[in-house]
Amino acid sequence: MAEHVTIVEVGPRDGLQNEPTAVPVEVRIELVRQLAQAGLRSIEVGSFVSPRRIPQMAGTAELLRSLPRFDEVIYGVLVPNEQGALEAVELPIQELAVFASASETFSQRNINCSIDESLDRFLPVMELAQARSIPVRGYVSCVLGCPYEGKVSVRSVVDVSRRLSALGCREISLGDTIGIGTPREASAMVRAAAAELPIDSLAVHFHDTRGQALANILACLDDGVRTIDSSVAGLGGCPYAPGASGNVATEDLVYMLDGLGMETGIDVSAVAAAGDFISRHLGRATASKVARALAVSAKQHSAL
Numbered sequence: 001m002a003e004h005v006t007i008v009e010v011g012p013r014d015g016l017q018n019e020p021t022a023v024p025v026e027v028r029i030e031l032v033r034q035l036a037q038a039g040l041r042s043i044e045v046g047s048f049v050s051p052r053r054i055p056q057m058a059g060t061a062e063l064l065r066s067l068p069r070f071d072e073v074i075y076g077v078l079v080p081n082e083q084g085a086l087e088a089v090e091l092p093i094q095e096l097a098v099f100a101s102a103s104e105t106f107s108q109r110n111i112n113c114s115i116d117e118s119l120d121r122f123l124p125v126m127e128l129a130q131a132r133s134i135p136v137r138g139y140v141s142c143v144l145g146c147p148y149e150g151k152v153s154v155r156s157v158v159d160v161s162r163r164l165s166a167l168g169c170r171e172i173s174l175g176d177t178i179g180i181g182t183p184r185e186a187s188a189m190v191r192a193a194a195a196e197l198p199i200d201s202l203a204v205h206f207h208d209t210r211g212q213a214l215a216n217i218l219a220c221l222d223d224g225v226r227t228i229d230s231s232v233a234g235l236g237g238c239p240y241a242p243g244a245s246g247n248v249a250t251e252d253l254v255y256m257l258d259g260l261g262m263e264t265g266i267d268v269s270a271v272a273a274a275g276d277f278i279s280r281h282l283g284r285a286t287a288s289k290v291a292r293a294l295a296v297s298a299k300q301h302s303a304l
């Protein structure tokens with residue numbers, strides 16, 4: 001039987017949070033609907049953060065109230081503190097995500113507090129989630145480098161991951177926020193984390209700024225990672241990581257996993273159609289190479 005890999009689709013949050021102009025809620029809803037219909041079962045749909053800092057994610061509550069429901073589809077949202085969690089838990093969500101960093105400077109720039117303070121802020125979030133049996137995912141940013149500090153120690157990545165896990169996060173997503181790492185570094189970082197935490201509690205989150213994301217993912221698959229974050233059409237970036245491009249494109253990831261004989265339950269053509277929908281709305285070409293190749297084949301086919 002083919003081995004299963006879980007893809008966590010972060011385009012509607014990580015992707016759209018970095019757009020120069022906010023995407024209307026109706027368009028965000030249609031994007032999520034198309035992604036769910038393509039077979040994605042875990043979709044991060046927005047965040048409850050300061051609307052002055054990230055205006056693109058305003059309207060996440062309205063979005064959650066209107067999203068169509070699909071069997072087995074998990075809708076997750078990012079929350080930085082109790083204020084965000086209090087709002088989120090009143091809405092139909094299946095997962096919360098808290099986000100910390102392995103770099104002090106990135107933590108300050110992104111969420112206006114130190115790493116230690118951020119973990120303290122997550123305590124009431126975890127309590128709220130536990131009281132309502134809502135699972136929580138924990139992100140660690142800058143696992144292979146920081147836009148402000150440069151090198152980040154693997155020790156710091158492992159330490160923050162362990163502390164998030166001890167708080168009760170069921171899964172830790174290790175994020176190469178600025179897409180700076182290469183496969184051997186990625187593998188060494190994942191192995192160090194897996195020496196202290198179960199491998200099936202680790203996910204990887206690669207931005208593709210330097211074209212390394214798929215190579216890094218392949219290295220991490222070899223180390224036993226089976227949960228991977230990606231973004232339709234390769235949308236995204238973090239407003240506090242200047243110059244960072246989007247996550248690995250979901251279409252490219254599904255294509256590679258299909259070719260490796262790994263099972264995702266996702267229809268690559270349907271994801272490409274969702275990518276085409278949002279790329280048209282944004283008025284630019286998709287960043288997915290597979291989606292571009294599929295579009296060319298479709299044109300050739302219809303010309304025959």
Ligand SMILES: CC(C)(COP(=O)([O-])OP(=O)([O-])OC[C@H]1O[C@@H](n2cnc3c(N)ncnc32)[C@H](O)[C@@H]1OP(=O)([O-])[O-])[C@@H](O)C(=O)NCCC(=O)NCCSC(=O)C[C@@](C)(O)CC(=O)[O-]
Pocket residue numbers: 014017047048049050051052053054080081082083084085099110111112113139140141142175176177205237238239240
């Ligand atoms: C984290 C805070 C909220 C700290 O906020 P703070 O420390 O209170 O201070 P602040 O000056 O940054 O913001 C204060 C304002 O935020 C409000 N506020 C406070 N909390 C909330 C809340 N939950 N929901 C809505 N509003 C909130 C608060 O009421 C106040 O409102 P104001 O007086 O200015 O009108 C703020 O700094 C912030 O929103 N930062 C943006 C963080 C963010 O969304 N970053 C992008 C996502 S992380 C990411 O992309 C990386 C990841 C996860 O993908 C993995 C990877 O690739 O590395």
